[in-house]
Amino acid sequence: MGSLIEFTLFAPRNKGAALIGSFSEWKEIPMVKNEDGYFRTQVKLEDGIYQYKFRVQSKSPNFALDECVDVIDPNATDVNETEKSSRVRIKDGQRIIDNYVWQYDEKPLSDNRELVIYEMHVADFTDDHVGVDKRGKYLGVIAKLDYLVELGVNALELMPVNEYPGNYSWGYKVRHFFATESSYGSTEDLKRLIDECHARGIRVFMDGIYNHTDEECPLMLIDRNYWYYEHMHYPEDPDNYWGPEFNYDNYDEKLNVKPAWKYIGDVLQFWIQEYHIDGIRFDAVRQLANFEFLDWLAKQTKIHAAPKQFYNIAEHIPDTNTVVKPDGPLDGCWHESFRYFIVPYICGETFELEQLKQILNPKQQGYAIATNVINYLATHDRERLLRELGDHGIFDADAFKRAKLAAVLLMTAMGIPMLWMGEEFGEYQQKSEDVTKPQKINWSLLSSDQNHNLFEYYQKLIALRKQNLALQSDNIQFFYENAEDKVLAYTRWDKQNSHIVVVANFSDQNLNEYIIPNFPSAQDWQDSLTNWEVQVGEDGLVTDLPSYTAKVFV
Numbered sequence: 332m333g334s335l336i337e338f339t340l341f342a343p344r345n346k347g348a349a350l351i352g353s354f355s356e357w358k359e360i361p362m363v364k365n366e367d368g369y370f371r372t373q374v375k376l377e378d379g380i381y382q383y384k385f386r387v388q389s390k391s392p393n394f395a396l397d398e399c400v401d402v403i404d405p406n407a408t409d410v411n412e413t414e415k416s417s418r419v420r421i422k423d424g425q426r427i428i429d430n431y432v433w434q435y436d437e438k439p440l441s442d443n444r445e446l447v448i449y450e451m452h453v454a455d456f457t458d459d460h461v462g463v464d465k466r467g468k469y470l471g472v473i474a475k476l477d478y479l480v481e482l483g484v485n486a487l488e489l490m491p492v493n494e495y496p497g498n499y500s501w502g503y504k505v506r507h508f509f510a511t512e513s514s515y516g517s518t519e520d521l522k523r524l525i526d527e528c529h530a531r532g533i534r535v536f537m538d539g540i541y542n543h544t545d546e547e548c549p550l551m552l553i554d555r556n557y558w559y560y561e562h563m564h565y566p567e568d569p570d571n572y573w574g575p576e577f578n579y580d581n582y583d584e585k586l587n588v589k590p591a592w593k594y595i596g597d598v599l600q601f602w603i604q605e606y607h608i609d610g611i612r613f614d615a616v617r618q619l620a621n622f623e624f625l626d627w628l629a630k631q632t633k634i635h636a637a638p639k640q641f642y643n644i645a646e647h648i649p650d651t652n653t654v655v656k657p658d659g660p661l662d663g664c665w666h667e668s669f670r671y672f673i674v675p676y677i678c679g680e681t682f683e684l685e686q687l688k689q690i691l692n693p694k695q696q697g698y699a700i701a702t703n704v705i706n707y708l709a710t711h712d713r714e715r716l717l718r719e720l721g722d723h724g725i726f727d728a729d730a731f732k733r734a735k736l737a738a739v740l741l742m743t744a745m746g747i748p749m750l751w752m753g754e755e756f757g758e759y760q761q762k763s764e765d766v767t768k769p770q771k772i773n774w775s776l777l778s779s780d781q782n783h784n785l786f787e788y789y790q791k792l793i794a795l796r797k798q799n800l801a802l803q804s805d806n807i808q809f810f811y812e813n814a815e816d817k818v819l820a821y822t823r824w825d826k827q828n829s830h831i832v833v834v835a836n837f838s839d840q841n842l843n844e845y846i847i848p849n850f851p852s853a854q855d856w857q858d859s860l861t862n863w864e865v866q867v868g869e870d871g872l873v874t875d876l877p878s879y880t881a882k883v884f885v
Contacts, residue, residue, distance in 0.1 A: 340385050342364075351386055376421050447484045450752060482789065489535065493512060501711065529607070534610065535608055536610035559578050816836075817836065819837070834882045850872040
């Protein structure tokens with residue numbers, strides 16, 4: 332019998348297109364172009380999986396005028412890169428992605444203010460501690476989810492999971508926007524990962540690359556100058572050019588459409604509705620440079636995700652408050668200046684109080700609320716802190732002590748904290764110099780006492796941040812500073828009268844019986860990391876402050 336299945340291709344400026352596939356023995360099936368710019372045809376197909384592609388008279392300048400080119404469907408949800416074809420799956424007479432049935436959609440998830448984010452590269456997260464069938468795959472991440480629960484994180488930020496050429500990459504040059512990376516597992520495996528995260532109260536954010544594409548992206552082959560800027564968008568910034576850049580300024584008057592807007596809008600709607608993601612980290616926002624488009628796109632994401640909360644994050648380097656609400660298009664921004672300035676303080680290179688206060692209190696940089704900034708010490712693009720310390724000749728116990736100081740600042744500054752995988756137990760491998768070279772994190776480090784101790788320290792801080800509303804608030808005040816001693820003290824609080832005080836020593840001197848005057852008045856204080864009771868006298872708090880150490884009092 333079979334059912335009529337429609338195939339469509341949006342190519343308004345192209346003269347002709349045909350469908351070819353396994354169902355036609357790769358012979359051409361003519362397609363008819365309508366006034367809406369779409370080529371269409373229908374094929375009667377039984378239930379099953381079929382391969383297909385389009386044969387298009389290209390409008391791209393790298394081909395002869397109207398030369399016929401075979402291209403993968405730009406909207407393909409499954410591709411075979413080896414054979415350069417798209418796949419379509421038919422079940423009960425309908426196109427489907429897979430057979431996955433969601434189990435945990437009703438589970439409550441954390442509010443944006445409560446987030447502790449964990450950035451991860453799927454291929455590098457798992458190693459020999461999981462079976463060969465799970466290593467470097469979505470299933471391997473599922474096998475480690477209880478570890479993430481133990482750590483306390485409640486949001487997972489996945490580096491790109493779109494299909495890319497080859498079997499290993501960071502994925503930042505996307506070729507297929509609707510398809511998932513097959514070397515990580517099936518679409519069902521990815522859905523199961525997201526579902527299992529939701530079961531544990533972990534939100535899942537996806538890395539979205541909407542500034543540029545791979546040179547072999549189907550849109551490039553069909554009609555380059557319809558979809559992309561003809562020349563480099565910012566010729567004065569060649570170091571930050573990563574491939575053909577989407578032209579969000581292009582408006583097709585005849586069809587009353589901005590093609591790049593519509594395409595990426597469709598992409599995001601698909602990922603939210605098909606994969607139930609909870610947020611997007613927008614890559615290269617400074618280069619994309621179109622806040623009108625991003626504002627429209629962010630509003631679309633919230634409509635498609637409703638009633639669930641959705642978090643739109645900008646990677647804009649250097650960071651800027653202009654990209655976030657109340658005036659900008661997105662919710663949060665990677666707070667690159669936090670890492671940029673904190674690391675030299677931890678390494679003992681510098682100490683400048685006003686600068687330090689600005690990054691701990693991003694309101695001084697013009698950010699309005701805590702969810703506007705995502706603070707971090709490392710990312711996939713930046714060296715891990717222990718590597719930075721090692722490069723400054725700081726190793727072993729001294730390095731771990733300073734890593735704990737940095738962890739306190741990360742978890743108690745105003746903003747949303749983010750960890751780069753392995754940082755919580757002292758991973759120190761150098762950042763990969765080549766995005767096509769695997770670099771698994773070294774789980775065996777956790778068997779070392781000092782590494783496991785750092786993990787437990789992060790555990791305590793994350794638990795404190797999630798339990799104590801003061802650390803999720805927009806409130807921070809510096810009440811003691813001493814530039815000579817390199818000591819800074821600040822308080823965080825919320826409307827429910829929850830208070831936290833942080834006292835940090837950035838010097839290489841042990842400051843014994845150190846007096847912190849003007850300590851906030853309260854009857855009882857406790858050192859949250861040791862659970863020791865502390866007394867505040869008329870002169871303030873008297874405490875021992877070892878070198879490069881912070882104390883957190885509740």
